[in-house]
Amino acid sequence: MGKETLTLVFLLVSGLLFGSIVGEILGPWVPFLTKSKIITWSPAADLEILKYDLTFQVKLNLASIGGLALAFWIHRRIK
Numbered sequence: 001m002g003k004e005t006l007t008l009v010f011l012l013v014s015g016l017l018f019g020s021i022v023g024e025i026l027g028p029w030v031p032f033l034t035k036s037k038i039i040t041w042s043p044a045a046d047l048e049i050l051k052y053d054l055t056f057q058v059k060l061n062l063a064s065i066g067g068l069a070l071a072f073w074i075h076r077r078i079k
């Protein structure tokens with residue numbers, strides 16, 4: 001993974017967190033920002049010598065999508 005890819009991943013995760021925090025803060029005044037959709041991915045395998053079960057979960061709301069868009073815009077500006 002190159003430096004640019006790591007920067008993009010860091011910015012996108014930061015944007016999701018920032019948007020989620022802003023949504024929680026503004027939730028009492030703008031209630032539609034707190035309506036969330038949970039996306040879950042659970043890969044699993046049993047290979048006799050190796051067994052794993054992972055769960056990845058993302059909770060998206062309108063504010064976190066805005067933070068994601070802002071992070072992508074920032075990445076394009078610094079590129």
